[in-house]
Amino acid sequence: METQPARRGALAQSWQRLVAMFVKEFIQLRRDRPTLGMIVGIPLIQLLLFGYAINTDPKHLPTAVLVSDDSPMARAVVGALRATDYFNIKYIATGEADADEYILSNRAQFVIQIPPDFSRRLVRGERPSLLIVADATDPTATGVAVAAALGAASQALDRELTGPLASLAQTAPPFDLQVQRRYNPAGEARRNIVPGLIGTILTMTMLIYTALSVTREIERGTMEALLAMPVKPVEIMLGKITPYVLVGGVQMATILIVASFLFHVPIVGSLFVLVPLTLLFIVANLSMGYTLSTIAANQLQAIQMTFFFFLPSMLLSGFLFPFYGMPIWAQYLGETLPLTHYLRIVRSVMLKGSGFSDLAADAGALALFALVAMSVAVMRFRQTLD
Known part of the structure; x- marks a missing residue:
């Protein structure tokens, strides 16, 4: 039978071999710089990207405007939408074809269209329509912005609707904000x-x-x-x-x-x-x-x-x-x-x-x-x- 000292000696040798293999693997890993870089780099990239770059609430989305009524009320509506921080007005469209081109070429996520008779119909109390065209191919990017636009619309003309127009301020809002979700109207992921x-x-x-x-x-x-x-x-x-x-x-x-x-x-x-x-x-x-x-x-x-x-x-x-x-x-x-x-x-x-x-x-x-x-x-x- 194997004596106790012999078992201890075998165990000590096994432990020495294990330590030698342990040291050998670290030496080999240290020499394999690309692998060592991946071990450190991939977790670091994930941490930085998820911590700083990833945001499910996008703001400052590129927006084009097609304003056919250059009135203080029209400008106030556009300013209210810009103030939500979701709409970054980068382009001025000259017509509907030009506005569609901004959407098709992915330069604009939204197009804000104000009709030529917007202020005249609003003063008459006829609730004119204002259209926001959204590129809904990515519903996550547009959903929150559309909700913010609907919220901002109710307060867009508070400063303009005073005096004789104060009665219009009682309606929220005095115009009809229509949102057209193009290419994915149901918001299917x-x-x-x-x-x-x-x-x-x-x-x-x-x-x-x-x-x-x-x-x-x-x-x-x-x-x-x-x-x-x-x-x-x-x-x-x-x-x-x-x-x-x-x-x-x-x-x-x-x-x-x-x-x-x-x-x-x-x-x-x-x-x-x-x-x-x-x-x-x-x-x-x-x-x-x-x-x-x-x-x-x-x-x-x-x-x-x-x-x-x-x-x-x-x-x-x-x-x-x-x-x-x-x-x-x-x-x-x-x-x-x-x-x-x-x-x-x-x-x-x-x-x-x-x-x-x-x-x-x-x-x-x-x-x-x-x-x-x-x-x-x-x-x-x-x-x-x-």
Whole structure:
């Protein structure tokens, strides 16, 4: 039988081996700086974004006004709406077509329309109509603002309705405020979420596919044979990216079919607009994934870098939280992400019927991102295995 001293000796040796493995893992983790950075960086990013950038009560929403009655009463109504802090009047529309263009191009979340006979009919006690057009593709971003507008309307003309007009102040308000929730009048969340899923799914899958492309070749030893061939770096990159463009197209088609037949999300716009812009978005993500693959030393680091890029994209793009609810610095950061621009594109085409001219700014941002990512990837690509 094993004696007690022998058992103690075996236990001490086991403890020493455990401590050695413990120290070895920390030394290896310290040398693996990308992994160490992810361990510290991802929780820090989550804390900062959720603490400072995320806000479910967006204010200062971009607004256009179409005022056909330049009277003190009309200006008082517009001023009352601005005073709620929910409406940031950035554009002056010259007509209804111009006002619609601000909505279709995603430059304005609201349009305030005041008819030409507003003050005359109000003085007569005829309760004229005032229209607020809301882009309801994101019901979370517009719901609170609409409620604030209804509340401000009852006090908008308190200073103007005095003297002979004091009797009109007894009605609350002396005009009819109509709210037109376009593109999603019922406020259905699925009309906002399901189109956005196209962008998030494509971002995740395209990044992972290409982020592993170069590192997998290196780890398997096939990169040496590839580099020995008379192939240029840009040709290798395009050769690796092109098959996944087709894969992304299949994913997009699958999601659109499910969205239409299962969730009954309409496709108001043209597929001839949506498909090319989606392919451009796919190329942008593949280029970013390829760039990450040239930085990562192994497949684990490639996956970690993918999540490091995907997390801000999810939080700052407007998919989970209203884009205009974030502070200005977070909006500027979100504008650099391809998912931000694609969410505007896919929602605008599917729900609004926007065309190429309406989405030129977002399409240009995607093209610029893809060009920069491709250029960085080509410059970083190693012709030899150093």
